[in-house]
Amino acid sequence: MSLPVTLADIIAAAERIRPFVHETPVFTSATFDREVGGRVFFKAENLQKVGAFKARGATNAILQLPDDVPGVVTHSSGNHGQAVAYAASIRNLPAWVVMPRTAPTLKIDAVRSYGAEVVLCDHAERESAAAAVIDGTGAVLVHPFDDAAVIAGQGTATLELVEQVPNLDVIVAPIGGGGLLSGAATVCAAQESTIQVIGAEPFAVDDAYRSLQSGIRQPGVESPSTIADGLLTGIGARPFAILAALEAEVIRVSETAILEAALFFLHRMKLSVEPSGATPLAAIRAEPGRFRDQRVGVIISGGNTDFAWLGAAASLTSRPETSP
Amino acid sequence: MSLPVTLADIIAAAERIRPFVHETPVFTSATFDREVGGRVFFKAENLQKVGAFKARGATNAILQLPDDVPGVVTHSSGNHGQAVAYAASIRNLPAWVVMPRTAPTLKIDAVRSYGAEVVLCDHAERESAAAAVIDGTGAVLVHPFDDAAVIAGQGTATLELVEQVPNLDVIVAPIGGGGLLSGAATVCAAQESTIQVIGAEPFAVDDAYRSLQSGIRQPGVESPSTIADGLLTGIGARPFAILAALEAEVIRVSETAILEAALFFLHRMKLSVEPSGATPLAAIRAEPGRFRDQRVGVIISGGNTDFAWLGAAASLTSRPETSP
Numbered sequence: 001m002s003l004p005v006t007l008a009d010i011i012a013a014a015e016r017i018r019p020f021v022h023e024t025p026v027f028t029s030a031t032f033d034r035e036v037g038g039r040v041f042f043k044a045e046n047l048q049k050v051g052a053f054k055a056r057g058a059t060n061a062i063l064q065l066p067d068d069v070p071g072v073v074t075h076s077s078g079n080h081g082q083a084v085a086y087a088a089s090i091r092n093l094p095a096w097v098v099m100p101r102t103a104p105t106l107k108i109d110a111v112r113s114y115g116a117e118v119v120l121c122d123h124a125e126r127e128s129a130a131a132a133v134i135d136g137t138g139a140v141l142v143h144p145f146d147d148a149a150v151i152a153g154q155g156t157a158t159l160e161l162v163e164q165v166p167n168l169d170v171i172v173a174p175i176g177g178g179g180l181l182s183g184a185a186t187v188c189a190a191q192e193s194t195i196q197v198i199g200a201e202p203f204a205v206d207d208a209y210r211s212l213q214s215g216i217r218q219p220g221v222e223s224p225s226t227i228a229d230g231l232l233t234g235i236g237a238r239p240f241a242i243l244a245a246l247e248a249e250v251i252r253v254s255e256t257a258i259l260e261a262a263l264f265f266l267h268r269m270k271l272s273v274e275p276s277g278a279t280p281l282a283a284i285r286a287e288p289g290r291f292r293d294q295r296v297g298v299i300i301s302g303g304n305t306d307f308a309w310l311g312a313a314a315s316l317t318s319r320p321e322t323s324p
Numbered sequence: 325m326s327l328p329v330t331l332a333d334i335i336a337a338a339e340r341i342r343p344f345v346h347e348t349p350v351f352t353s354a355t356f357d358r359e360v361g362g363r364v365f366f367k368a369e370n371l372q373k374v375g376a377f378k379a380r381g382a383t384n385a386i387l388q389l390p391d392d393v394p395g396v397v398t399h400s401s402g403n404h405g406q407a408v409a410y411a412a413s414i415r416n417l418p419a420w421v422v423m424p425r426t427a428p429t430l431k432i433d434a435v436r437s438y439g440a441e442v443v444l445c446d447h448a449e450r451e452s453a454a455a456a457v458i459d460g461t462g463a464v465l466v467h468p469f470d471d472a473a474v475i476a477g478q479g480t481a482t483l484e485l486v487e488q489v490p491n492l493d494v495i496v497a498p499i500g501g502g503g504l505l506s507g508a509a510t511v512c513a514a515q516e517s518t519i520q521v522i523g524a525e526p527f528a529v530d531d532a533y534r535s536l537q538s539g540i541r542q543p544g545v546e547s548p549s550t551i552a553d554g555l556l557t558g559i560g561a562r563p564f565a566i567l568a569a570l571e572a573e574v575i576r577v578s579e580t581a582i583l584e585a586a587l588f589f590l591h592r593m594k595l596s597v598e599p600s601g602a603t604p605l606a607a608i609r610a611e612p613g614r615f616r617d618q619r620v621g622v623i624i625s626g627g628n629t630d631f632a633w634l635g636a637a638a639s640l641t642s643r644p645e646t647s648p
Contacts, residue, residue, distance in 0.1 A: 272595065
């Protein structure tokens, strides 16, 4: 079977986007290693341009558009919107980002800070609003995950990680639409010694879990609600095809576990990690013993958060502030 | 004139402590560089063992104690207490850390997590409480800053920075007791092309500023109060001697500027930085134009905070969450 993205696509993407993205560092925590009984390597994509891995996919897609493209458009209330705005600014392309009227001012300002135009609408109208921009301007849609160039771009995070940390046994990354995880699976399947790929998904939006269990892509949860707001979306067709073919797994995590994981990053590792980005740590904790003696790669997907969750999280648990 | 610490001491300290501390990464921010008009390199000692540069000095001092030392003691409500506890644990030495009864549970638990014994007392009794431990146990006092071995250890942060980032024009670091800054000054004065050293100090506790202005060491501020709780202490005799001889400067910063700087680290650079550690960024902002076209090194001193300041800080300003 031919999959939508190959390792060669990801290697080409890495070359293409290299001048415009950071090679993010990898951190370890002696405390967490003791807890797990293994070695865990955290790739800090929260320190990536726009504060999330999304810069990789959007940049890879937008750099490949023809010279005469009149602009780009996407609908996203989150990191992909910023990523498209950032990547368009590299090429001095006009960008339109459709966002819900309810999006936080901070997020709207962030998109505007890259020079993009924000189109506010009701959540239900976002696809039609994007279509209207396309009709009116000829802009090209950059999908947040269901796009081969975007997936190849996201895969570069894993490509870097396996170069930075040899001999990983498993990689854990968040799954929402599946762009990051399907890129990871593509890289991992092509390694000499195969690396298992595991998605971390909130119980509250577990369509990826159910899709991979059943072998049939399930629709996204209706009216989804989770603190991991980057993972609200359902799994995309291309990501699902890749993840099913390459036998990725999903571990589901509770809202409390996500908050505790985000706190661990903040207090112990001194990193600002958004709740979505903290799900892999929660997933590793969810299966005690499973990662013993393993070399585990984790992709911290992003760090864009207003810390509204901090009060709730702090009341959950009281942990000493100690060393990474 | 002979100073208490030499470059050779710091080079020896770096060799000695290397197995026990992290070589911390250096980060940059395109956003901040644009604001400053220069290039700023942030050395992230918040990612150091115990979450602060203090691990360096305590480790250097404690590794040099004779084999038959019965233990170590210090009085510190902050990062030095954790650092002494950590460094003592390397040698399996008993450690006593005198802390005020009012210290946050988190900080007390952190010290205990390294196996040290916490001795609670009233703030005014801390020196006598430490003296009582010494009398009773024979433990050796590890002073937080007024000690040549501690200063040499703290200097290793700057030694690493000048190796990681060549051709710096200036280094800015927080000043409380002066251990970190006097170590920095010792390294910088010995470079082929001298690097200016600047301390960042809250207006509320500006004894280091007044000491270096007048050439006479001034007493610490009575009943000091600042959000930068790591900088409450007055400048020590040895650090003052070094900083005066090597012509260090101090820039004073307001409480609001400190909070805004800590927020910048959290929202833009995705780093948890304690208010004390954010003072250098505030100092750079305090003198607009001064750092234009300069290559500026900053030492982020630590990341241990309970974020109690976050609510107050968030109301000060609304900044978009964007890329580093």
